Amino acid sequence: MSQRKTIDFGIDLGTTNSAIAKFNKGEVEVFSNPKDYGRSTLPSVVGFRKTSIFVGTKAKEYAVKDPGNVKSLFKRKMGTTETLQVPAIKKSLTPIELSSLVVKELKNFVHTGEIVDSVIITIPSAFNTQQSQATMQAGLEAGIKEVVLLQEPIAASLAYANSTGGDDLPNGYWIVYDLGGGTFDVALLRSEDGDVRVVDHEGDNYLGGADFDDLIVQKLFVPAIESEGTFDDLKGSLVQASGSRNGDYETLLVKAEQVKINLSTATSTEIDIFGITDDEDEDLDFELTVTRSEFESLIQETVDLTSKLLKQLLVQNNLQPSDVNFALMVGGSTFIPYVRQRISEVLQVEVKHSVDPTTAIAIGAAYYAGSKQASENADSNSSTKEKAALSWKLVYEKATRDESSPILIKVLDGYEKGFSCRIFREDGGFDSGWVELKQKMDFDLPIGARTYNVFKIEVQDSTGDQVAVNEGEVHINSGVTVAGQPLPDDISLEVDDLDTGLTKLQPLFRKNTILPVSTSIRRPVTKSIAAGELDGFRFRIVEGPSENPVAANNTVGYWELAGKELAKDVLKGSDIDLEIEIDESRIITIRAYLAMSDQSFEKSFSLTMVDLKPSVLIEDAEAFNTTLAKELENHTDSIEFRAIEKRASELQWEIGQLTDDDVRDEKQKLANELGSLVSDFHAATKEGTVIKAKREYHERKQACQEIVQEHGTEQEHKFLREILAEEEGVLNSQSLSLITQATESLTNLYYEIVWRTPGFLRSYCEFLKNSRDEFVDQIQGQALLKATEDAVDDEDWDRTAALIGKLIDLLPSDKQADAERIVGF
């Protein structure tokens, strides 16, 4: 009998440690490493020798001997074009290739002999689309046929909620505080009768325990080493790949991690520093004592940053700490007593660490995997692929909190009279007994509370022989369920801005929309594209606040559809229909239908990397500083702007110091900081932008009132009254988009009237007569001008306006303020 196949396997692909777990009928098993004394996590470290590769603890140990050939923390570089040089194999490897080696090693933990074909891999909720897709690619390169991504806070919630059976999960808000080795996530969740939903989240992909290790090296080890020997540029020689002591840097990081772990239980610890040679060839060998208070003062600023993000999360959801029931701590760095203490102080609510912070994510991923059906293509484990003699469709709810749940059976093929069927719960809680099989029938299944219910359905023929069916098991979860995973940020489409000749963002999906999601929009084509030409349409999908300028957001999909792909010319004014969907693993697909050429195109955005060359970053920083300088001319006394300017110019300097072979995460960190600064600046200028938008609204309103008073129809008077009736709410909303929308309505009304006003049309006609020499097609221009003059003489104002529109098209593009069309729709 064929089994209903769920994904079942969950992988936590961590920055510093990874783990794999499996869901099996309501229980989760975390697999342990057979090569590492049964340890349940695998250090995400890969070591290379000429003929062998080793992953995990062994690789970590090897880092001390041959640091240049041991790679770690590569999760932080996922989604970038950076590669890591491995001298032993004379190759550069991508973060994806390195991560895939970790996944391959995790597959070896599975002792049951099953093939891991489908898996849930967790990602930080702040991972952008490139980083997410890179993670998926790592799974696929490890030979897994199907990879579904899951955000880590959801996994942590599932691990916690299922560990308590939902009993300890009161209705209301709670927090997941996840401080791992390399990333930080804080998520606000809401539970209601066992259903858990992620409401919002904040995070930092470059903040974690590895930063604490780096701080110990930079702030404690380096000064101590400098005081023991003679060095010209110790720090530079440690952190640069070409630095003479780069190998020692890896060794020091391993020692720093040990210091950090020791200080979680002891108030002070000693560490031996040896094997480093100073500039005068003296070998250093000394013992260093580090106290917990020294360590705490080092990490205080970073931990405060996490509490700042936590507070921000509450503020943006209009919540007080007292509105939160409890906080769940996960991630290895939450073992640090200071972290627990600070978060407890900030929230003043119970801080729980009842689930093992190191395996919680993998366990949660496995719970999720148990509820997700694997795709048929990915199933290699069903050895019993006998052909079903009877196929049916089973319709039921996969998760419920009710005491019973209906199931509808609809036989599709193979039905014979005399067949009977029986459905029973595996724990013995229900048995229907053998009943006559009908082509359509239903049962009411009693559900065991807060558990995973497995029902089996069997069919036998009139002689009592078993009949093979296409689906023989029904799994219904009455424990805790999640509503799905939310989008980490707005997703928008770049479209032409008809008023400015630039582009703007059209929001497609808002932050926290539950995936999968799809939408369709129709837009008129804004420029004619001839079949065969190189010019075409540009589709750019960005991730980030949709109020931001396009360039401030992260491009997650870019596609050009050139005229040479068109079967025929596509005219301005025809329609383009776009369907955009994002699946649960954040793969974005665009389908475009061009009505005029009657053609459909489809594009899925697979892996798109962010190229973080220092030169690109320098250009970005310079451009931003130029924008800032302009803005500061109007805000010389703004302390906030001065602070942004100060940090921006520091950043420009710091970015200028980057070398192409810098092995630290500096490039990524600085790029991220620059991005946040641009966002801060946008937020800081937002108030000014809203004030400007309100001024424009009032100006347009006055013009509109005057023209409606003088030339408006009864309907136009009514329409103006309707706009003004909304005025108070619109202006008080402080929403830029609402105010701009209202101004646009007034503008449209204004031009609707002005374009039939004789005085305006006559003067426009005169202007065009004076510009007659500039028409790009003189024959058409003269013919149209003559027709326009005739229309004016006939006082046919509708026709006059339409002819003027045609004449404007004949003017050179630099005369048409809005002629430039970038995107094409």
Place this chain on the structure above:
Amino acid sequence: MTLNRPRNTSSGVGRTSTGNGRSEGITPEQIAAINDLFAVHAKLGLLDQKTTIHHNLKGIQRFLEGIPGSTDKLEWYAPDGEDYDITRTDCEAKIVGCEFEDGELKDLVISKVHKPIIRRRTAEGKTRILQPALVEVTKRTENIEKEASNEPTKDD
């Protein structure tokens, strides 16, 4: 002089002015649905004419002709096979495959209609254009006239 464009031409494409005198009560979605229905008619014209689907489409057409809260009606029309000259303001044209005598655009005919002319008709019979047709235009030949006259229109 600012070069803003009139809103109801394809030159002013993408600008919708719902709620004002010309298009009060009509949403951009209603105009889009009319364009879709027109395209469906055009595509079905290539199929078996005996199909009864036209009855179903007629029902949709009646719905789209109405304007909520108004006695006015919408009507649409495909100017296939009609003469075209540059001064026609109820059409936005693409002129294809023509060699002009003495540089003049003469003897032009509408060979294909991509979007119909959509008009608003008041109870008193006054009409105003809401959407000019989007058409292809070519030099008049007997063949094209024949072909154009076979294209379906709203009245088919």
